[in-house]
Amino acid sequence: xxxxxxxxxxxxxxxxxxxxxxxxxxxxKTSISSLGEFKLIDHLTKxxxxxxxxxxLGIGDDAAIIESKGKHQxxxxxxxxxxxxxxxxxxPLVHIGxxxxxxxxxxxxxxxxxxxxILVSIALSSKYTLQAVEELYVGMRAACEKYDVQLIGGDTxxxxxxxxxxxxxxxxxxxKAIVKRSGAKEGDLICVSGDLGGAYMGLQILEREKQVYLExxxxxxxxxxxxxxxxxxLRPEARKDIVDLLEKLNVIPNSMIDISDGLSSxxxxxxxxxxxxxxxxxxxxxxxxxxxxxxLEFNLSPTTxxxxxxxxxxxxxxxxxxxxxxxxxxxxxxxxxxxxAPHEGKELITKSGNVVPLEAQGWENFKEDNx
Amino acid sequence: xxxxxxxxxxxxxxxxxxxxxxxxxxxxKTSISSLGEFKLIDHLTKxxxxxxxxxxLGIGDDAAIIESKGKHQxxxxxxxxxxxxxxxxxxPLVHIGxxxxxxxxxxxxxxxxxxxxILVSIALSSKYTLQAVEELYVGMRAACEKYDVQLIGGDTxxxxxxxxxxxxxxxxxxxKAIVKRSGAKEGDLICVSGDLGGAYMGLQILEREKQVYLExxxxxxxxxxxxxxxxxxLRPEARKDIVDLLEKLNVIPNSMIDISDGLSSxxxxxxxxxxxxxxxxxxxxxxxxxxxxxxLEFNLSPTTxxxxxxxxxxxxxxxxxxxxxxxxxxxxxxxxxxxxAPHEGKELITKSGNVVPLEAQGWENFKEDNx
Numbered sequence: 152x153x154x155x156x157x158x159x160x161x162x163x164x165x166x167x168x169x170x171x172x173x174x175x176x177x178x179x180k181t182s183i184s185s186l187g188e189f190k191l192i193d194h195l196t197k198x199x200x201x202x203x204x205x206x207x208l209g210i211g212d213d214a215a216i217i218e219s220k221g222k223h224q225x226x227x228x229x230x231x232x233x234x235x236x237x238x239x240x241x242x243p244l245v246h247i248g249x250x251x252x253x254x255x256x257x258x259x260x261x262x263x264x265x266x267x268x269i270l271v272s273i274a275l276s277s278k279y280t281l282q283a284v285e286e287l288y289v290g291m292r293a294a295c296e297k298y299d300v301q302l303i304g305g306d307t308x309x310x311x312x313x314x315x316x317x318x319x320x321x322x323x324x325x326x327k328a329i330v331k332r333s334g335a336k337e338g339d340l341i342c343v344s345g346d347l348g349g350a351y352m353g354l355q356i357l358e359r360e361k362q363v364y365l366e367x368x369x370x371x372x373x374x375x376x377x378x379x380x381x382x383x384x385l386r387p388e389a390r391k392d393i394v395d396l397l398e399k400l401n402v403i404p405n406s407m408i409d410i411s412d413g414l415s416s417x418x419x420x421x422x423x424x425x426x427x428x429x430x431x432x433x434x435x436x437x438x439x440x441x442x443x444x445x446x447l448e449f450n451l452s453p454t455t456x457x458x459x460x461x462x463x464x465x466x467x468x469x470x471x472x473x474x475x476x477x478x479x480x481x482x483x484x485x486x487x488x489x490x491x492a493p494h495e496g497k498e499l500i501t502k503s504g505n506v507v508p509l510e511a512q513g514w515e516n517f518k519e520d521n522x
Numbered sequence: 523x524x525x526x527x528x529x530x531x532x533x534x535x536x537x538x539x540x541x542x543x544x545x546x547x548x549x550x551k552t553s554i555s556s557l558g559e560f561k562l563i564d565h566l567t568k569x570x571x572x573x574x575x576x577x578x579l580g581i582g583d584d585a586a587i588i589e590s591k592g593k594h595q596x597x598x599x600x601x602x603x604x605x606x607x608x609x610x611x612x613x614p615l616v617h618i619g620x621x622x623x624x625x626x627x628x629x630x631x632x633x634x635x636x637x638x639x640i641l642v643s644i645a646l647s648s649k650y651t652l653q654a655v656e657e658l659y660v661g662m663r664a665a666c667e668k669y670d671v672q673l674i675g676g677d678t679x680x681x682x683x684x685x686x687x688x689x690x691x692x693x694x695x696x697x698k699a700i701v702k703r704s705g706a707k708e709g710d711l712i713c714v715s716g717d718l719g720g721a722y723m724g725l726q727i728l729e730r731e732k733q734v735y736l737e738x739x740x741x742x743x744x745x746x747x748x749x750x751x752x753x754x755x756l757r758p759e760a761r762k763d764i765v766d767l768l769e770k771l772n773v774i775p776n777s778m779i780d781i782s783d784g785l786s787s788x789x790x791x792x793x794x795x796x797x798x799x800x801x802x803x804x805x806x807x808x809x810x811x812x813x814x815x816x817x818l819e820f821n822l823s824p825t826t827x828x829x830x831x832x833x834x835x836x837x838x839x840x841x842x843x844x845x846x847x848x849x850x851x852x853x854x855x856x857x858x859x860x861x862x863a864p865h866e867g868k869e870l871i872t873k874s875g876n877v878v879p880l881e882a883q884g885w886e887n888f889k890e891d892n893x
Contacts, residue, residue: 207594212703212795213632213780214598214693223578224595227585228675228690230643234682261584272601272688304599310686311605317643317688319599322585332583409584424583 194281195288199295199302203267205323206303215303217268222323227258233313240364241357241372244283246385248290251316254411256298256389257464259322261409263330263394268303268321269295274310287316298391328403330468335406335425339469339490342404344393344483346437347414348453351460352445353377353384379441387464393484394466400477404468413459415509417467418497425469428491431509433501435487458499458509565652566659570666570673574638576694577674586674588639593694598629604684611735612728612743615654617756619661622687625782627669627760628835630693632780634701634765639674639692640666645681658687669762699774701839706777706796710840710861713775715764715854717808718785719824722831723816724748724755750812758835764855765837771848775839784830786880788838789868796840799862802880804872806858829870829880 207216217224231237231254237247252269259266271291275284295302300320360372374381390409397404406425408417414436418429438457446453469490470478478484488500497509578587588595602608602625608618623640630637642662646655666673671691731743745752761780768775777796779788785807789800809828817824840861841849849855859871868880 208702213629213778214596214635214691216633216700217595217597218697224588225585226588226641226675226690226692228599228641228643228688229677230645230679230686230688232645232679232681232686235645235680258584262587264585270597270599270690272599274601274603274606274686304597306600308601308603309606310603312683315601315603315645315681315686315688317599317601317686319597319641319690320585321597326589329587331579407584 195284195307196302196305198288198292203301206268206301208303215268215270217303217321220323223264223326223329225259225262225264225322225324225329226319227255228317228319229255229258231316231318233315238357238361239314241361242385244286245290245293247314247316248287248292249294249386250290251318252291252294252300252320253298253387253389254462254464255318255320256294256300256322256391257387257409257411259320260389260391260394261330261407261466262322262324263328263397263404263407264322264324265394266298266300266320266322266389266391268301270304270319271302272306272308272317274308274315276310276312276314279314287314298389328398330404330407331424332406332408332420333424334404335421335427335469335490336471337427337490337492338472339405339427340472340475340486341418341429341431341467341469341488341490342478342484342486343410343414343437343465343467344390344485345463345465346439346442346457347410347463347465348446348457348460349380349383349439349442350387350462350464351384351456352442352449352451353380353382354460354462355449355451356381356445357384377441377445379439380445384462387462389464390466396481396484400481402470402474402477404470407466407468410463410465410467411461413461414467415458416461418509421467421469422493422497425490426493428493428495429488429497429509430491430495431488431499433499435485437485437487566655566678567673567676569659570663574672577639577672579674586639586641588674588692591694594635594697594700596630596633596635596693596695596700597690598626599688599690600626600629602687602689604686609728609732610685612732613756615657616661616664618685618687619658619663620665620757621661622689623662623665623671623691624669624758624760625833625835626689626691627665627671627693627762628758628780628782630691631760631762631765632701632778632837633693633695634699634768634775634778635693635695636765637669637671637691637693637760637762639672641675641690642673643677643679643688645679645686647681647683647685650685658685669760699769701775701778702795703777703779703791704795705775706792706798706840706861707842708798708861708863709843710776710798711843711846711857712789712800712802712838712840712859712861713849713855713857714781714785714808714836714838715761715856716834716836717810717813717828718781718834718836719817719828719831720751720754720810720813721758721833721835722755722827723813723820724751724753725831725833726820726822727752727816728755748812748816750810751816755833758833760835761837767852767855771852773841773845773848775841778837778839781834781836781838782832784832785838786829787832789880792838792840793864793868796861797864799864799866800859800868800880801862801866802859802870804870806856808856808858 231251256266356377363370410417436457438453443453446456499507578589602622627637727748734741781788807828809824814824817827870878
């Protein structure tokens with residue numbers, strides 16, 4: 152349905168090889184301990200060159216210094232943990248680095264703000280070589296360049312097991328442009344950017360190929376034709392372009408949130424914080440053909456994957472009906488329903504016209520039965 | 523030498539029991555998975571009540587919103603990892619929470635700025651019960667109250683092993699008051715707050731008692747008379763009071779850094795970034811009597827412990843000689859030497875009058891031979 156707007160391994164100069172070649176590769180090179188913490192930070196952060204007017208002082212002191220220029224600042228933080236948020240068996244580190252940044256930038260975009268600066272802390276176990284960490288930072292740098300943000304601070308330390316990445320993202324917006332989760336109004340049109348469920352189906356493919364590989368190490372992973380959804384999982388983009396588009400169209404949504412845990416879960420957040428109900432039309436939910444076909448291949452309902460699969464990092468927002476004409480020709484925005492009174496509940500109108508209650512089945516990592 | 527200005531377990535209402543009772547305690551109560559991520563965040567962050575004029579929106583949206591009020595903002599981030607930065611066998615979670623905040627506030631103080639807001643992300647493995655995480659947040663709240671900072675955002679997720687805490691701290695200062703590492707001048711007096719080496723000796727005591735306990739589980743840890751240094755390790759304070767004192771005395775240091783990795787390592791940072799040399803007098807280095815006696819008990823040189831033991835979170839700063847009269851009567855600030863030309867190197871004048879080169883032996887976690 153929507154345009155495929157990136158190929159997951161086409162945009163990073165230093166990592167042009169197809170995923171098949173690198174996903175199960177193990178390297179054993181320079182140990183981190185040969186550098187020590189301070190030299191490691193210097194080494195990793197030197198290639199980051201974007202500068203911002205607002206940044207008075209970046210990396211290298213006890214704290215960074217930011218000059219405020221009359222705008223409101225938005226700030227968000229997130230942590231990615233190995234074997235919870237990513238599996239290095241099939242996630243190239245360059246993509247993990249990219250995703251760590253883009254998923255945080257997504258939170259800034261979800262406030263209708265422009266990202267500007269980031270701080271990154273990493274903790275590494277001794278299995279990570281210097282080259283591995285460099286790959287991670289190549290991905291981070293690519294994301295910083297893509298979204299035009301400056302790395303201004305951070306910290307590296309060791310960990311006993313695995314890799315942990317914490318990112319704090321900072322953005323700015325005019326006071327009147329900032330959009331919260333709590334502003335949706337009865338009658339608002341509910342819009343989503345891009346298409347949904349792809350990241351989830353990409354994960355299913357990667358998990359399947361991992362199992363094949365674990366059973367027979369001679370098998371190479373078969374990702375033929377699945378580039379788009381595998382890329383949605385491994386190297387998602389933040390929809391900064393939608394924030395730019397809204398500005399250009401002179402549309403300020405009444406409410407907005409990014410879809411990290413799944414459409415259904417995010418709708419629950421909007422309903423709770425805006426005190427509204429929602430009606431969503433199944434036939435309006437944007438699903439890419441490859442996502443659709445792959446869901447059927449796995450005997451899954453494409454709609455369920457789109458409603459409950461997380462990590463698409465698309466934007467979900469509501470606009471007054473009076474803004475319909477401004478947005479109706481935007482190819483990459485789909486109107487999927489509208490806001491109702493809170494007592495009307497949260498409903499999905501199926502393709503066959505049945506009305507079923509929405510269920511919130513986000514990626515609640517703490518549920519023990521989750522992967 | 524300096525006054526002991528806190529007792530490590532006296533300041534947190536919900537945890538008044540002596541460390542001996544709680545250090546090896548294991549609890550098994552409510553599992554985190556029974557709540558899910560969003561309810562956990564709500565539950566943990568509800569008791570945080572401090573509000574700030576600058577905070578337009580705190581926890582509960584994609585990002586927090588801060589209004590800038592003409593001051594410069596300083597921002598710093600840090601990650602604490604279980605079994606690297608703390609050992610839950612002897613560190614009560616309430617203190618780990620406190621230290622996670624105070625050690626980050628220390629970075630803000632080291633810029634001569636006033637801390638204002640923090641964001642906290644945690645990742646937890648399933649061994650942590652809800653009650654355990656609550657303890658952690660009781661400590662964080664105590665630190666937020668002590669330093670008058672507001673928790674404005676964060677994230678919780680699960681981890682495969684252990685606990686990871688990432689804190690981003692934000693502070694403000696007038697443009698002219700901000701102090702960097704790079705401003706020290708030849709002839710500047712070198713000052714430190716408080717006393718040094720205590721946190722390191724506290725760690726030695728805790729490690730010794732852990733070994734005793736591991737050899738015989740019936741032995742209770744013997745921390746008799748070691749409260750001060752054990753507290754320095756488990757529940758360090760940020761020297762916000764020194765930032766207030768400097769303001770009151772109308773002194774703006776030329777350079778400043780906090781002592782997290784050890785005096786020697788921090789002096790190396792100042793020398794490198796300010797392009798100076800230093801002369802430090804061994805007999806001026808402030809060492810508490812208990813630190814001194816405990817070092818001898820462990821057959822360690824008290825000076826080496828003070829120079830290279832980390833985690834004291836005292837402030838190291840340099841002032842022009844013309845400010846000597848303003849600071850000379852401050853009980854909790856010691857002048858330990860002065861800045862020289864860069865070619866004069868980094869020297870320690872021993873008690874016997876010998877001149878030895880300083881060595882940088884910070885807590886470089888990546889060195890494999892470190893604990």
